[in-house]
Amino acid sequence: MVDYRTVKSVAVLEVNNPPVNALSYNVRQGLQDGIERANKDKEIKSIIIIGKGRTYPAGADISEFSKPHKGPNLIEVGLGIESSRKPVISAIHGTCLGGGLEIALFSHYRIALESAKVGFPEVALGLLPGAHGTQRLPRVAGMAFAMEIITSGRHVSAREALQHGILDKLVKGNLLSESLDFAASLPFSVPHNRRLRNVPAKGAENADRIFEVALNKVKQKQNGFIAPINCLKAVKAALLPYEEGAKIERELFMELLTSGQAKAQQYVFFAERAATRWYVSNEKNQKKCSAVPVKTTGVIGAGTMGSGIVVTLLRAGLPVILVEQDSQNLERGVNMIKGILQGSVNLKRMTSQQMNKCLQQLTPAQSLDSLHNVDLVIEAVFENLKLKEEIFGKLDEICKQQTILCSNTSTLDIDKIARATKRPDKVIGTHFFAPAFVMPLLENVYGTKTSGETIATVMNLGKTIRKIPVLVKTCHGFVANRMLARYQTEASFLLEEGCLPHEYDQVMEEFGFPMGAFKVGDLSGLDIGYRIRQELAKANGYTVTTDTRYIQGERFSSLADKLYELGRLGRKTGKGWYKYDRPGAKEAFVDPDVTDIILKHCKDAGIIRRKISTQEIVERSMYSSINEGFRCLEDGVASKPEDIDVIWLHGFGFPRYRGGPMYYASTIGLAEVYDRICYYHKTFPESSYWVPSDLLRKLATSGRNIPMSDWSTAATVNKSRL
Numbered sequence: 001m002v003d004y005r006t007v008k009s010v011a012v013l014e015v016n017n018p019p020v021n022a023l024s025y026n027v028r029q030g031l032q033d034g035i036e037r038a039n040k041d042k043e044i045k046s047i048i049i050i051g052k053g054r055t056y057p058a059g060a061d062i063s064e065f066s067k068p069h070k071g072p073n074l075i076e077v078g079l080g081i082e083s084s085r086k087p088v089i090s091a092i093h094g095t096c097l098g099g100g101l102e103i104a105l106f107s108h109y110r111i112a113l114e115s116a117k118v119g120f121p122e123v124a125l126g127l128l129p130g131a132h133g134t135q136r137l138p139r140v141a142g143m144a145f146a147m148e149i150i151t152s153g154r155h156v157s158a159r160e161a162l163q164h165g166i167l168d169k170l171v172k173g174n175l176l177s178e179s180l181d182f183a184a185s186l187p188f189s190v191p192h193n194r195r196l197r198n199v200p201a202k203g204a205e206n207a208d209r210i211f212e213v214a215l216n217k218v219k220q221k222q223n224g225f226i227a228p229i230n231c232l233k234a235v236k237a238a239l240l241p242y243e244e245g246a247k248i249e250r251e252l253f254m255e256l257l258t259s260g261q262a263k264a265q266q267y268v269f270f271a272e273r274a275a276t277r278w279y280v281s282n283e284k285n286q287k288k289c290s291a292v293p294v295k296t297t298g299v300i301g302a303g304t305m306g307s308g309i310v311v312t313l314l315r316a317g318l319p320v321i322l323v324e325q326d327s328q329n330l331e332r333g334v335n336m337i338k339g340i341l342q343g344s345v346n347l348k349r350m351t352s353q354q355m356n357k358c359l360q361q362l363t364p365a366q367s368l369d370s371l372h373n374v375d376l377v378i379e380a381v382f383e384n385l386k387l388k389e390e391i392f393g394k395l396d397e398i399c400k401q402q403t404i405l406c407s408n409t410s411t412l413d414i415d416k417i418a419r420a421t422k423r424p425d426k427v428i429g430t431h432f433f434a435p436a437f438v439m440p441l442l443e444n445v446y447g448t449k450t451s452g453e454t455i456a457t458v459m460n461l462g463k464t465i466r467k468i469p470v471l472v473k474t475c476h477g478f479v480a481n482r483m484l485a486r487y488q489t490e491a492s493f494l495l496e497e498g499c500l501p502h503e504y505d506q507v508m509e510e511f512g513f514p515m516g517a518f519k520v521g522d523l524s525g526l527d528i529g530y531r532i533r534q535e536l537a538k539a540n541g542y543t544v545t546t547d548t549r550y551i552q553g554e555r556f557s558s559l560a561d562k563l564y565e566l567g568r569l570g571r572k573t574g575k576g577w578y579k580y581d582r583p584g585a586k587e588a589f590v591d592p593d594v595t596d597i598i599l600k601h602c603k604d605a606g607i608i609r610r611k612i613s614t615q616e617i618v619e620r621s622m623y624s625s626i627n628e629g630f631r632c633l634e635d636g637v638a639s640k641p642e643d644i645d646v647i648w649l650h651g652f653g654f655p656r657y658r659g660g661p662m663y664y665a666s667t668i669g670l671a672e673v674y675d676r677i678c679y680y681h682k683t684f685p686e687s688s689y690w691v692p693s694d695l696l697r698k699l700a701t702s703g704r705n706i707p708m709s710d711w712s713t714a715a716t717v718n719k720s721r722l
């Protein structure tokens with residue numbers, strides 16, 4: 001894991017632990033042994049630590065955090081490096097992160113390729129840099145920079161790291177030979193100030209103010225997370241004598257390590273990577289199927305969704321033909337695209353040149369015929385099956401044989417859309433989340449006949465356009481909206497039973513969602529839900545009015561429709577579940593008119609309102625969704641719980657520190673979740689979604705704590721084997 005070799009009077013310790021040279025037990029042991037050996041060897045004058053392959057160590061081995069500790073810890077290894085009598089140089093390329101950067105900061109010198117990046121991403125894992133990183137970074141880069149880097153976890157370019165004193169030298173070309181030359185230029189002994197423990201933290205004079213500013217920022221941007229706060233406290237402790245600061249860092253680190261948040265965030269790290277791996281059958285899976293290249297694209301529909309998708313494709317360097325029949329709508333769409341890109345320029349996320357390059361790749365058009373030669377088309381028109389079938393039928397005629405046809409439908413059956421073509425193997429759902437140029441999730445939806453090649457292509461496209469692609473099977477609403485429907489329905493029933501919109505939203509925001517369901521409703525527009533309900537009614541042969549209380553025997557709340565009919569469409573009309581200063585304003589205010597509407601609605605329906613506890617709000621919102629999540633696993637619509645969690649994290653802003661709804665259920669305990677679902681089923685028999693999922697029942701009553709990795713297989717085995 002660490003290869004030891006000598007080049008003249010230099011010992012080279014090369015870390016060899018692919019893919020990212022994580023600091024696993026064997027690596028730590030190898031580094032410790034290598035430093036000792038080099039110090040004992042009279043011929044050796046200096047030591048270089050370098051990574052083999054793509055990177056310098058990118059941090060501790062995250063998979064070891066949940067296992068019993070083995071071998072020297074990172075601090076012991078680091079202290080061994082620092083106390084080495086012979087100069088130690090870290091030679092950095094790739095991503096020098098977390099424990100990797102700590103090893104570099106224990107080293108006496110740091111030299112890097114210009115393309116390298118450094119950073120402390122521990123905060124994303126619910127941790128802090130616990131091998132003295134919080135004590136050492138402020139000593140080279142100052143309190144303010146250290147606080148910013150450690151709480152944001154951002155990767156810093158080598159050039160910026162050099163400016164802040166984290167690196168001593170940037171080099172081009174061959175890193176090892178440059179490092180050997182650098183080593184040859186050093187004195188034989190280690191100067192006092194090259195051991196960072198001997199150097200005071202920079203910026204001590206303003207530390208209190210820097211801390212307060214950073215704390216306020218963290219509370220605003222990372223509300224609910226414990227790690228960033230402990231990160232700040234640990235950095236502040238760097239003002240104390242080294243040993244005292246390190247002791248405080250240890251205490252704060254241990255507090256995080258054993259917290260539920262860190263475990264959840266580490267689960268998310270692996271879940272996000274697992275979600276990009278897909279398996280449908282022995283023939284259709286990631287290992288066997290290859291993507292076809294996508295060099296040209298088309299988008300149909302220049303509304304908000306279509307325009308957002310266009311921006312996403314353009315930003316990834318893909319040329320796009322945007323088709324919209326109506327010239328005014330087309331012009332509006334193109335202006336929206338320009339506006340979004342200009343916004344990115346204003347926020348310094350891209351340069352004007354990059355924006356112009358994107359716009360050069362955009363071809364507005366009014367006819368589907370212009371799509372005859374593109375590799376992939378994404379349809380993003382109004383959610384209407386007939387319309388989509390018509391478009392796909394035409395595309396099938398117009399587009400070249402190899403073109404992949406994608407629909408951005410959020411609910412409709414992909415098989416039905418595919419049947420409108422003679423190429424069902426090339427039809428797939430690519431469900432973006434609004435706003436499409438911001439939300440990271442891409443829910444890819446395969447139909448019965450979708451080929452493995454088509455799946456591989458859109459999963460690959462997801463990565464190309466910097467989204468997190470998750471694959472699910474077609475059904476009404478797929479995974480995201482099928483589960484969300486439960487969540488939203490329960491929210492509307494809770495309003496009827498006793499909550500007000502702001503009371504509900506406050507509870508769910510305290511749970512960790514960035515916005516409660518009613519604020520989200522106002523943001524998306526109440527007309528969207530209204531139209532979906534009307535379409536569903538039409539498709540299923542019933543009618544919905546503001547007096548409807550039951551649909552086909554199921555409880556229904558018409559409150560949202562009442563607001564719609566009053567012209568309260570949300571933010572865009574300045575009135576929805578809340579009121580706003582003006583149409584389009586963001587700040588929501590409680591509206592007594594809405595309270596009156598709700599109270600009248602309840603009175604007319606003979607509903608006696610009651611006080612609803614926080615626990616009930618959270619349970620009914622989350623457990624109804626979780627029950628549906630287990631049904632998705634049971635039906636094979638979702639292939640693993642991680643996929644569901646990633647969908648909620650990146651599609652709906654589920655709090656990362658709770659892992660996702662399925663992980664959250666595992667932390668509560670499936671037996672407890674199942675019991676409560678049974679209770680709500682008994683209490684609300686007129687909502688059939690409270691019938692407990694068979695899979696959940698099996699798992700919860702098995703008498704064993706079945707790990708999440710076995711939940712999907714449990715869906716197909718009988719209870720006696722659980």
Ligand SMILES: CC/C=C\CC(=O)SCCNC(=O)CCNC(=O)[C@H](O)C(C)(C)COP(=O)(O)OP(=O)(O)OC[C@H]1O[C@@H](n2cnc3c(N)ncnc32)[C@H](O)[C@@H]1OP(=O)(O)O
Nearest residue numbers: 020022058059060061062063095097098099121130131273
């Ligand atoms: C006392 C405590 C001391 C220290 C604390 C720490 O050091 S915590 C760890 C800090 N480091 C990180 O958080 C880095 C995590 N990794 C990344 O951000 C990315 O992997 C990286 C290095 C930027 C590379 O990204 P890329 O997109 O190229 O690869 P990918 O993320 O798909 O990773 C490839 C496979 O490597 C696995 N992996 C990555 N980092 C680690 C790690 N630190 N520990 C264990 N495993 C790691 C990752 O899961 C991928 O595996 P695969 O099986 O292929 O999905």
